[in-house]
Structure formats: structure tokens, C-alpha cells
Amino acid sequence: MQTLDIHNPATGELIISLQADDAASVAHKAQAARAAQPQWAAVPLAERMACIQRFRSSVVSQLDALALIMTRETGKPIGMSRNELNGLLGRLDFFLAQCAPSTATQTVFDEGGMTEQIQHIPLGLVANISAWNYPWFVGCNVIVPALLTGNAVLYKPSEFASLTGVEIARLLHEAGVPKAVMACVVGAGDVGSALLDQDVDGVFFTGSVATGAKIAQAMGQRFVKLQLELGGKDPTYVCEDADAATAAASLADGAMYNTGQSCCSVERIYVHEKIHDAFVTELVKTVKTFKVGSPEADDTYIGAITRAPQLAVLEAQVADAVGKGAILLTGGKRLPGPGNWFEPTVFSHVNHSMELMREESFGPLIGIQKVSSDAEAVRFMNDTRYGLTAGVYTPDEVRARVLLAQVNAGSVYWNCCDRVSPRLPWSGYGDSGLGLTLSTYGIQTFTRPKAWHLRKA
Ligand code: NAD
Numbered sequence: 270m271q272t273l274d275i276h277n278p279a280t281g282e283l284i285i286s287l288q289a290d291d292a293a294s295v296a297h298k299a300q301a302a303r304a305a306q307p308q309w310a311a312v313p314l315a316e317r318m319a320c321i322q323r324f325r326s327s328v329v330s331q332l333d334a335l336a337l338i339m340t341r342e343t344g345k346p347i348g349m350s351r352n353e354l355n356g357l358l359g360r361l362d363f364f365l366a367q368c369a370p371s372t373a374t375q376t377v378f379d380e381g382g383m384t385e386q387i388q389h390i391p392l393g394l395v396a397n398i399s400a401w402n403y404p405w406f407v408g409c410n411v412i413v414p415a416l417l418t419g420n421a422v423l424y425k426p427s428e429f430a431s432l433t434g435v436e437i438a439r440l441l442h443e444a445g446v447p448k449a450v451m452a453c454v455v456g457a458g459d460v461g462s463a464l465l466d467q468d469v470d471g472v473f474f475t476g477s478v479a480t481g482a483k484i485a486q487a488m489g490q491r492f493v494k495l496q497l498e499l500g501g502k503d504p505t506y507v508c509e510d511a512d513a514a515t516a517a518a519s520l521a522d523g524a525m526y527n528t529g530q531s532c533c534s535v536e537r538i539y540v541h542e543k544i545h546d547a548f549v550t551e552l553v554k555t556v557k558t559f560k561v562g563s564p565e566a567d568d569t570y571i572g573a574i575t576r577a578p579q580l581a582v583l584e585a586q587v588a589d590a591v592g593k594g595a596i597l598l599t600g601g602k603r604l605p606g607p608g609n610w611f612e613p614t615v616f617s618h619v620n621h622s623m624e625l626m627r628e629e630s631f632g633p634l635i636g637i638q639k640v641s642s643d644a645e646a647v648r649f650m651n652d653t654r655y656g657l658t659a660g661v662y663t664p665d666e667v668r669a670r671v672l673l674a675q676v677n678a679g680s681v682y683w684n685c686c687d688r689v690s691p692r693l694p695w696s697g698y699g700d701s702g703l704g705l706t707l708s709t710y711g712i713q714t715f716t717r718p719k720a721w722h723l724r725k726a
Contacts (some may be wrong), residue, residue, distance in 0.1 A: 273428055273455055278344040279564050279573040281607040287431055289456040293464040295423075298452040299467035302421040303394050305449035310391050310419030316445075318365055323444035325361045328354060335405075335436055340564045343401055344573025344609070347565050349527055357405045361413060364712065368417040370616045371709035372716055382725040383426055389716035392494060393418035393470035398461045398484070399434070401427035401575055402530045403649060406689070407475040407498070408437055410706040411715075412451065415473075416441070419714045421450045425460035425464055427476075428457040429575050462487065471715070475532075496704030496714065500629040501657030502536045502698065505686055506646040506672065508663035509543035514661040516684075517551035522661075523686035524635040525559055525613055528572050533658045535686050537626055538637045539646045545639045549617050552637065553598045556613045559633075561604065570633050571633055574609040583611050583632045584655045586625040590636065595619045600633070623650055629655070643668070647675045656698025660686045679705075 271289040276282065290298070309317075328335065336350035345353075350533050371389075378385035397411040404426060415422050426434020437454035454460055458480070464488070465472065465487045471494040474484050481497040488495050505523070507516045523535035540548045545626055564572035580603050600614030611632055619626050619636035626636050640646045652658055660682035661669045673681040679696040682688060689695060696705035705711055 271456065272403045274344055275432055277341050278429075278575050278577070281421050283430035284341060284432070287435070290454040290460050290463070291456075292466070293623060295454050295460060295463040295604060298449075298454060299423060299464075299469070302423055302452055303468060306391070306394055306421035309416075309421060309450045310448065310654075312419075314369060314417070317419070317667040318368065320441070320445040321365055321413055321417060323363060324440050324446075325365075325441045326543065327444060328357060328361075331440075335433070337565070338436060339404065339430070339433050339570075343404070343430055343575045344564050345527060345575075346569040346572040348567060348569075349572075349659065353405050355639070356410060356470075360409060360707070361404070364413050364417055368414065368712055370521045371712045372418055373725065376392065384721075384723040384725075386721040386723065388719045388721060389418065389713060392715055392717060394468070395420045395471040395473060395715065396464045396467070396469045397424045397426065398464060398472070398474045398476065399424055399426050399430075400532075400722065402532070403683075404430035404433040405437070408434065410695070411473045411475075412437065412441070413710045414706075415564040415715045416446060416451060416688040418513055418712065420471075420715055422465070423452050423454060423464055423469065425454045425456070425461050431455050442655060459653065472496070473704075473706075474498065481702065482692055488549065489632050494704075494714075496706070497702040498532070498695070498704075498706065499697065499700060499702040500631070500655060501532055501534075501701050502627065502629055502653050503533055503660075503678070503683075503686075504537040504539060504650040504653070504676075505535050505657045505660040505662065506640070506643075506650060507538065507540045507544060507548055508643070508661065509541035509666070510664055511544065511662040512664075513544050514551045517548050518555050519558075519662070519684070520635075520686060521552050521555035523554065525633045526687055527572070528574060528611075529633040530575060530631050531687060533680070533689065534631075535635065535660070535689050536630055537649075538635060539649055540637055541646075542639050542641050545637075549615075549637055553615050556599055556615055559613050561610070561613070571613055574611050574632055577609045580609055580611060583614075583630060583634055586623075586628070586630055587614065589624045590616050590619060593623050594668060595623060595625075595636065623647065627653070643672055647672060650676050655713070656699045657701040658686070660684075660688055662673040675708060686691055
């Protein structure tokens with residue numbers, strides 16, 4: 270039997286050794302899911318929706334306990350764990366409200382005895398390989414619309430959020446989703462890789478670019494739907510007409526929320542030279558108020574770094590920036606253990622020769638670069654291999670719209686940041702990935718649109 274050790278990243282303590290899957294158990298679950306899927310697809314949508322409604326009720330009634338499990342295994346501050354679970358409710362409501370209208374059969378032509386229709390049929394069996402940073406969000410963005418549209422799901426939570434993954438599966442099963450239809454497979458990359466060997470109809474992945482590339486390579490010879498939701502290096506531009514204090518408060522939160530471990534964390538800030546110094550002062554002032562502490566304490570804002578190896582990435586970005594002339598304004602080093610801790614860190618005088626302006630930091634680290642025009646800001650924002658989100662702070666809506674229209678990013682923000690809406694598609698340019706989740710497109714993506722040409726005899 271394989272086991273997976275789950276550690277608390279805030280203390281280093283072993284929480285539990287979980288029974289994990291291996292290639293044989295993954296294959297067994299895949300066969301069972303394949304066999305069970307047609308019957309699940311034949312269940313009326315209203316009944317599948319009732320399962321998700323019961324799942325929602327369980328999340329509400331068990332919210333505090335579920336938040337604590339997530340906090341203990343990921344180091345996410347407890348208030349943010351509760352926020353994630355409360356935010357999930359809105360996503361579930363959206364999927365419940367929109368599944369029927371967005372997947373109803375559409376008659377698109379009906380003349381002279383000829384009828385044309387589009388029918389949404391389930392893909393079949395889908396694999397969901399997931400990340401740890403928002404395990405409820407990224408897991409349920411796939412699992413819930415996939416189940417509602419009649420698919421069976423093989424779900425591999427991250428090895429850093431497996432207790433949460435097991436809870437998601439437990440609550441869905443208790444809500445009436447058959448165990449074979451939604452099977453959780455537990456383990457690390459080897460188990461994810463075993464999942465790709467199965468006869469699946471779709472692979473929906475959330476995680477790093479490096480793993481996304483391996484998955485694309487593994488699936489390369491097979492004509493299976495592939496979605497990859499990957500990293501980002503999300504930029505924001507603060508114009509000279511913005512209010513420095515308001516923009517700084519918003520962007521400090523956008524950069525450091527969830528200890529900077531969000532795919533859409535603000536990772537680069539460009540500030541017009543006329544407002545640069547005032548903005549930097551305000552941002553550092555805000556960051557210095559962020560309380561670093563036990564993730565289980567209500568007033569903690571900066572929690573633990575979930576994966577220990579990320580500490581070395583952060584240290585290397587700091588050393589590279591210092592070596593190339595950036596000015597360290599606060600933070601800059603790991604904090605003593607036990608557990609994985611890094612100080613909230615702010616740099617000014619950065620440039621694009623530095624790793625911290627090019628590669629995902631995925632930690633409480635932000636660089637601020639001075640620019641002298643809108644054109645220069647756009648040029649820097651687009652100087653990246655990523656393209657998940659981008660933002661502009663200015664009171665001038667027309668200016669913001671003109672700027673954001675030029676930026677290559679899946680989501681753009683005016684006077685806000687680090688924001689995801691269930692009503693809007695979540696997608697990226699370049700190395701931020703392929704395909705999308707959320708919105709009505711993120712429901713339809715779990716279906717095949719089947720074309721019906723019907724001529725009356
Ligand atoms: P990761 O790539 O290390 O792991 C993701 C998942 O892939 C895990 O479940 C892991 O076990 C599995 N895996 C690893 N090797 C595999 C292999 N060879 N075959 C199959 N599966 C394998 O990523 P992570 O550390 O869990 O997540 C952090 C990354 O995710 C960041 O880059 C972040 O930006 C990104 N992310 C993106 C979004 C988005 O919506 N675009 C959302 C959340 C996180």
C-alpha cells in the first residue's frame with residue numbers, strides 16, 4: 270500500500286499518513302467510472318442539481334471544520350479559508366442556475382422541412398488534476414459543471430491539499446453522487462501520471478507551467494480534450510491620476526493575499542513617475558501592517574508558504590534583484606521555522622532583467638517599476654510569456670479601456686485586481702494556459718456540441 274504523508278507547512282508536523290492510490294487502483298477507479306457514466310448521464314438534470322444543492326448545504330453546515338482542514342494542510346490563513354468556502358457558494362449557485370439554459374438543445378434553423386439543432390452531450394469520463402492554492406475553487410470549477418453535465422470525474426487533488434480533496438469527494442458522495450461517478454485518487458505526480466494513462470475523454474489540469482507541459486506531452490498522441498490552467502506574472506499599471514493611497518492598499522492586498530500564492534496575484538507593478546514615490550511609500554506602509562503568524566489565528570494575514578522548495582525560489586529572486594540593483598524596501602528573507610515562512614517583501618527600482626519581473630514568484634514578493642508613459646507601461650505589461658490577468662488604476666474609464674484593450678491577458682481589471690467571477694470566463698494567453706473554466710463557456714466545455722441535421726420525409 271502506498272501512503273502520502275500530509276504535513277502542516279506552518280509547523281512542519283506530520284498531520285496524517287493517508288492511504289494513497291497506485292497505478293492499479295487508478296486503473297480500477299477509471300474502469301468503474303467509465304462503466305458508471307452512462308447511467309449518471311441518464312439521471313435527469315434536476316436530480317443531478319439536487320445532489321449539488323445538498324453538497325452546497327453540507328459546505329455551509331460544515332464550513333468551519335472544512336476551513337480548518339484546508340488551513341492545516343496548506344498554511345492558508347483561516348479567515349481566507351473561510352472566504353474561499355463562502356466564495357464557493359456563489360460559484361455553485363451560478364452553475365446551478367446556468368447549467369440548464371447553457372446546455373439546452375438549441376434549434377438554430379427551422380425552414381422548409383429542414384431543422385438544425387445543437388445538442389450538448391457529456392464528454393464522458395474526465396480527469397481533473399488539481400492545484401493546492403485554492404483547492405475548493407479549482408477543484409469545483411471542474412468537478413461541479415462536469416457532474417452537472419453528466420460526466421464521470423476522476424479527481425486528483427494536489428498532494429498538498431489531499432485532505433481537502435478527500436472532503437470534497439466525501440461530501441459529494443453523501444449528497445448522492447455515486448462513488449464510481451466521482452472518484453478521488455490520492456497521491457503525487459506519479460499518480461497524476463497514472464491517471465493520464467487511462468481511457469479518459471478529457472483532461473482538465475490546474476497547476477504549474479512545467480507540469481502542464483509534461484501533461485501536454487503525455488497527451489500529445491491522443492485526441493483528447495485538454496485544458497491547462499497555468500501560472501501568471503500578472504501586471505498592473507498605476508497612472509499618475511490615480512489616488513496613490515487607494516491604489517497602494519488595493520495592490521498590496523492583490524500581491525500578498527493568500528501569502529501571494531494565487532494564480533492571479535499581482536506580481537508586477539508599473540507606476541507613472543509622477544506618482545511613483547507617493548505610491549511606493551503607501552504600499553510599503555500597508556505591507557508593514559500585514560500580520561505574519563499562525564494560520565489558525567483570526568488576525569493573521571500572511572500565513573505559511575505551502576511548499577518548502579518555494580522558499581529557495583523566493584530567495585533566489587531576492588538575491589538576483591539585489592545583485593542587479595533593485596532597492597529592497599521591506600522583508601527579503603525567510604523567517605525562522607519550524608515550518609515554511611517568508612517575510613512580505615517589496616522592491617523598487619526593478620527592471621525586466623530581473624527574475625522577479627519575469628518568472629512567477631508565488632509568494633509574498635512584489636517589484637515596483639517606474640514608467641514615464643502609457644505606451645511604456647503597455648510595452649512592459651506585454652513583455653512576458655504569461656497572460657492571465659492585468660490591471661490599470663486611473664479614474665479615467667476611457668483611458669483604462671484603451672490601455673487594457675492593448676494588453677494580452679485573459680482577464681483585465683480597472684481599479685481592482687486579484688478577482689475571479691463565476692460569471693466570467695477564466696482563461697489565459699501564452700504560457701498561462703489553454704481553454705477555460707467558469708462562465709457559461711466553462712459549463713459547455715464539459716460537453717460535445719453534437720450537430721443534428723433533420724429533414725422531414
Ligand atoms: P504543480 O504543477 O506542481 O501540481 C499540480 C498537479 O499536478 C498536482 O496535483 C500534482 O500532483 C500533479 N502532477 C505533478 N506532476 C505530474 C505529472 N507528471 N503528470 C500528471 N500530474 C502531475 O502545481 P501546484 O504547485 O499544485 O500549483 C501551483 C501552480 O498552479 C502555480 O503556477 C499557479 O499559478 C497555478 N494555478 C493556476 C490557476 C489558474 O486558474 N490558471 C489556478 C491555481 C493555480
